[in-house]
Amino acid sequence: MRKKxxxxxxxxxGRTIGQxxxxxxxxxxxxxxxxxxxxxxxPKATILKHRMVDQIKREISIMKIVRHPNxxxxxxxxxxxxxxxxxxxxxxxxxxxxxxxxxxxxxxxxCRRYFQQxxxxxxxxxxxxVYHRDLKPExxxxxxxxxxxxxxxxxxxxxxxxxxxxxTTCGTPNYVAPEVLSNQGYDGAAADIWSCGVILFFIxxxxxxxxxxxxxxxxxxxxxQISAGQFSSPFWFSPEANSLIKKILDPNPKTRIQxxxxxxxxxxxxxYLPVKPSEEExxxxxxxxxxxxxxxxxxxxxxxxxxxxxxxxxAFEMITLSQGLNLSSLFDRQQDYVKRQxxxxxxxxxxxxxxxxxxxxxxxxxxxxxxxxxxxxxxxxANKVGEFAVVLEVFEVAPSLFMADVRKASGDxxxxxxxFYKNFCTKLENIIWKPTEDVANPSVLRSLTC
Amino acid sequence: xxxxxxxxxxxxxxxxxxxEAPINLASETPFTVNEVEALYxxxxxxxxxIIDDGLIHKEEFQLALFKNSNKQNLFADRIFDLFDIxxxxxxxxxxxxxxxxxxxxxxxEADKIAFLFRLYDxxxxxxxxxxxxxxxxxxxxxxxxxxxxxxxxxxxxxxTMMEADTKRDGKIDDExxxxxxxxxxxxxxxxxxxxxxxxxxxxxxxxxxxxxxxLQQPVKN
Numbered sequence: 001m002r003k004k005x006x007x008x009x010x011x012x013x014g015r016t017i018g019q020x021x022x023x024x025x026x027x028x029x030x031x032x033x034x035x036x037x038x039x040x041x042x043p044k045a046t047i048l049k050h051r052m053v054d055q056i057k058r059e060i061s062i063m064k065i066v067r068h069p070n071x072x073x074x075x076x077x078x079x080x081x082x083x084x085x086x087x088x089x090x091x092x093x094x095x096x097x098x099x100x101x102x103x104x105x106x107x108x109x110x111c112r113r114y115f116q117q118x119x120x121x122x123x124x125x126x127x128x129x130v131y132h133r134d135l136k137p138e139x140x141x142x143x144x145x146x147x148x149x150x151x152x153x154x155x156x157x158x159x160x161x162x163x164x165x166x167x168t169t170c171g172t173p174n175y176v177a178p179e180v181l182s183n184q185g186y187d188g189a190a191a192d193i194w195s196c197g198v199i200l201f202f203i204x205x206x207x208x209x210x211x212x213x214x215x216x217x218x219x220x221x222x223x224x225q226i227s228a229g230q231f232s233s234p235f236w237f238s239p240e241a242n243s244l245i246k247k248i249l250d251p252n253p254k255t256r257i258q259x260x261x262x263x264x265x266x267x268x269x270x271x272y273l274p275v276k277p278s279e280e281e282x283x284x285x286x287x288x289x290x291x292x293x294x295x296x297x298x299x300x301x302x303x304x305x306x307x308x309x310x311x312x313x314x315a316f317e318m319i320t321l322s323q324g325l326n327l328s329s330l331f332d333r334q335q336d337y338v339k340r341q342x343x344x345x346x347x348x349x350x351x352x353x354x355x356x357x358x359x360x361x362x363x364x365x366x367x368x369x370x371x372x373x374x375x376x377x378x379x380x381x382a383n384k385v386g387e388f389a390v391v392l393e394v395f396e397v398a399p400s401l402f403m404a405d406v407r408k409a410s411g412d413x414x415x416x417x418x419x420f421y422k423n424f425c426t427k428l429e430n431i432i433w434k435p436t437e438d439v440a441n442p443s444v445l446r447s448l449t450c
Numbered sequence: 451x452x453x454x455x456x457x458x459x460x461x462x463x464x465x466x467x468x469x470e471a472p473i474n475l476a477s478e479t480p481f482t483v484n485e486v487e488a489l490y491x492x493x494x495x496x497x498x499x500i501i502d503d504g505l506i507h508k509e510e511f512q513l514a515l516f517k518n519s520n521k522q523n524l525f526a527d528r529i530f531d532l533f534d535i536x537x538x539x540x541x542x543x544x545x546x547x548x549x550x551x552x553x554x555x556x557x558x559e560a561d562k563i564a565f566l567f568r569l570y571d572x573x574x575x576x577x578x579x580x581x582x583x584x585x586x587x588x589x590x591x592x593x594x595x596x597x598x599x600x601x602x603x604x605x606x607x608x609x610t611m612m613e614a615d616t617k618r619d620g621k622i623d624d625e626x627x628x629x630x631x632x633x634x635x636x637x638x639x640x641x642x643x644x645x646x647x648x649x650x651x652x653x654x655x656x657x658x659x660x661x662x663x664x665l666q667q668p669v670k671n
Binding site for chain 2: 009044047048053056057060061063064074076077078079080081084314315316317318319320321322323324325326327328329330331342343344345397398399401403434
């Protein structure tokens with residue numbers, strides 16, 4: 001008998017590769033691109049019965065936010081009358097956990113690479129305000145290149161709850177930070193870092209630093225040993241690895257090392273290559289992406305730039321700057337609407353505009369980076385609070401008339417508008433052109449838009 | 451009997467007048483049924499921001515674009531007029547989906563170029579006149595609180611007309627427009643909304659209301 005290929009949307013559904021309490025995971029193939037995917041099937045009845053609708057929506061939003069090369073990617077969500085389908089990147093290499101179980105502990109260099117990738121992924125999520133809260137080797141997958149992918153970021157809670165509340169509270173306590181177990185309010189970032197430390201210990205040692213089969217003993221151990229910072233590393237750990245692990249497995253979340261500290265640690269820094277965000281992510285909140293995007297828009301496509309001068313902007317290009325033509329604001333779910341872009345006109349030579357901008361930015365304590373007639377201004381802070389980046393570019397709109405386009409590339413929009421832009425413009429007063437004697441016919445202006 | 455059933459279904463699902471079935475809209479546009487269902491979620495939000503009548507009024511459109519329902523803007527007006535295919539002063543769900551489909555990353559470029567031409571042809575003369583371009587440049591400058599003297603505005607318009615109006619008749623026709631866009635592709639960037647690529651992730655509420663029959667979703671690419 002010939003087997004029928006079942007399809008969901010553009011996906012040809014194959015064998016079942018996993019079965020959870022709420023979801024079945026199937027192998028599937030995108031019939032358009034040929035790409036392999038993992039298809040999670042959730043029956044709606046179950047979702048309704050367990051009142052998980054809002055949770056599902058929240059988890060989908062989280063997965064959409066936390067895109068990173070070391071995080072399993074959520075491609076799409078589909079639905080039919082009775083089922084919800086979550087389409088995820090298919091990871092072929094299996095769990096890191098199984099690798100340790102089958103092959104034993106890993107060499108220190110390999111552990112370092114996995115740990116660097118793990119920290120990169122976790123740092124990325126934390127910068128977006130997302131905490132995993134259930135990091136463990138079973139949630140770390142390996143792709144066909146041997147790169148690490150954190151799975152269930154966001155969906156973990158959803159799928160884990162299946163084993164009932166029992167599972168969430170007792171969970172995988174061997175990886176859970178002491179402050180989480182002691183049931184006090186806790187800092188998600190510090191708790192994730194603890195779990196990363198346990199994972200690092202586990203892959204380097206081949207066994208867990210804190211392991212007890214039953215919860216009461218584990219609790220006791222936490223109280224006695226862990227609270228005192230007692231665990232013993234095997235002799236093969238290098239002194240530097242040991243020093244880092246000690247700083248991570250600090251029972252006090254307040255003194256525990258943070259992401260920045262880990263990234264500065266000599267053991268971590270060895271052979272560290274920060275991952276490049278993939279170029280397809282053109283997201284307004286991503287500094288690099290925006291920088292590149294602006295470049296695309298005006299540099300690569302506009303080769304008509306005058307030798308050595310700023311790029312020319314024609315009348316239609318000017319028009320496209322209108323907020324009225326920017327329909328992406330229809331999709332803006334956040335209510336933080338403040339214009340992301342602002343412009344001013346100057347009659348000063350473009351070189352002078354750029355050097356004034358640089359001087360003002362430096363006086364405001366911003367880091368400045370200029371290329372041609374484009375300048376990136378950044379405020380960097382240790383704790384990420386108030387951090388933002390702005391890109392300014394000068395265009396020629398008419399002979400000896402220039403327009404500076406200032407757009408926020410990352411950071412909090414309100415912060416940008418309130419604190420940065422106004423202050424910035426006040427300081428640039430001497431280069432911003434405001435016609436005095438020959439004001440444009442005001443009646444023309446008023447009749448049009450004002 | 452059929453009509454009665456129709457009424458019953460409408461009522462049961464709580465759809466407002468002007469609603470069209472996602473399956474029909476999906477067959478005419480690059481969107482899948484699920485994507486149209488996700489767009490309905492956005493449409494519901496936009497069409498109920500002031501009056502919950504299942505229609506997007508001008509004020510609601512302005513509210514979404516500028517977070518200010520009274521903010522008049524020449525370009526927003528033009529977009530609204532083009533979306534309002536039936537010219538009855540409101541945007542219905544079907545009009546919303548069909549119009550947005552031009553902004554889909556997979557929509558034909560020719561459609562995007564033509565849409566923008568119609569948008570800039572303020573007086574619907576099938577040409578963009580120098581006068582219209584001037585009006586739009588002035589509106590843009592005003593929107594950004596940049597006042598330039600009239601002769602500077604004239605200069606900016608003239609320069610662009612020199613490049614675009616190759617037949618030198620003071621207006622840009624359809625043919626000249628296509629040529630001009632080919633040379634300045636950044637102009638049609640606004641005609642592609644990357645937001646339309648991941649609708650199902652952006653508006654996941656549809657998952658609970660989807661009417662797609664199981665395992666029979668049509669393939670789109």
